[in-house]
Amino acid sequence: MMSRWQPVTNLKENASRNPPGVAFFVCLVFLSVSFICFCSYSYSHTLRNPDITKDWNRLLSSLSQFQLCVKANASSSELVLPVPTPLVDRDTLVHSKRTSNLTSLHLKVPLQVSTNSNSGSLNGLVLHTAFIGSLLNLGGKEIVNLTLEVLSGNDNYTCLTISAPKNLLPMSLLPPECPASEKNVLPVLVEVSEAPPAASQICYSLHFNNDPSLTVMLTQEEQRMAEKHLLEFSVFLLCVCLILCLTAALTRPLKPLEWHGFTRALD
Structure with a gap:
């Protein structure tokens, strides 16, 4: 056996x-x-914590994928309402107006701004635009208003003012607060460009540097x-x-x- x-x-x-x-x-x-x-x-x-689906690195990385071009015939009075870009339809604007509990944050974020024009230094430049929340990986159809201010003497960071419903924004780890600007600069209205911009059109690109301190671990x-x-x-x-x-x-x-x-x- x-x-x-x-x-x-x-x-x-x-x-x-x-x-x-x-x-x-x-x-x-x-x-x-x-x-x-x-x-x-x-x-x-x-x-990284897999249960956290929203963080500032993802938001800023999504924002840096878009090219922002100066709106033709734009006036500063349009800043009173959300800026309608080609990616924001009429239904989204109506839905956004019905949404309350807006939160506004003024933060110092790792974004660099560059342009296709030879206008010289961008120090003190202020850009204003609007996005649908889903385009920034925030979900929903609510409007997210953004204002970008280029800091003088700091090429690696930009002041970002973001206004949106509180439930859309990642609130777990916030970037540092940006100091209040002493200058009253008129914002430049920009919109997301879906088509290649014309040669005479001024456009701005955003470059993002990943910051590990903004990721929830x-x-x-x-x-x-x-x-x-x-x-x-x-x-x-x-x-x-x-x-x-x-x-x-x-x-x-x-x-x-x-x-x-x-x-x-x-x-």
């Missing part, structure tokens, strides 16, 4: 006769190893809990793999003649 017990031979034969089972076993091994690697990575790195307690669950699940998968290996090693595969006799006995 002991001479028939050949675990290595049984394992090889069972594997050769059951390719789907082998593929399933390999997937389990890779999955468990991946979880272990991710767990070890999280021990030395802080992870997992707390140490939350991260340790996630690591514990990952490790437990990895050990469970490895145990399943071990059971599959032992089952294949201790089970002698039926030979073709034995299998034929077995089916005839069933008939």
Whole structure:
């Protein structure tokens, strides 16, 4: 009886006769190893909180994707109402007017402003525009009013005044508050340009530098809990793999003649 017990031979034969089972076993091994690697990575790195869908890095990154061009025949009186851009339709404006509980924030954000014109220094430049919340990854159809003020002597940061319903704005981690401007500068009305701008049209581009301090991270307690669950699940998968290996090693595969006799006995 002991001479028939050949675990290595049984394992090889069972594997050769059951390719789907082998593929399933390999997937389990890779999955468990991946979880272990991710767990070890999280021990030395802080992870972003996946439950937070809105943060200022995402908002500013979305804003930097658009080119803002000066509106033709624009006047400063239009600042009283949300600025209708080509991406803001009439229904959105009506919906925005019905929305209350607006919040206005004046923040110092890591945005750089550049232009296609040779107008010289942009220090003190103030731009005003409006977006639909969904375009900035904030969700909803409410209007988000934005005013950008280029800081003098600071090329890496811009003052951003954003006005929108409070439920749209990420309030967990706010950029530092921007100091109040001592100058009363008339804003330049700009709009999102969907088509390539004309050669004579002045447009502005925004460049965003990711700021890790604006991303909501997992707390140490939350991260340790996630690591514990990952490790437990990895050990469970490895145990399943071990059971599959032992089952294949201790089970002698039926030979073709034995299998034929077995089916005839069933008939």
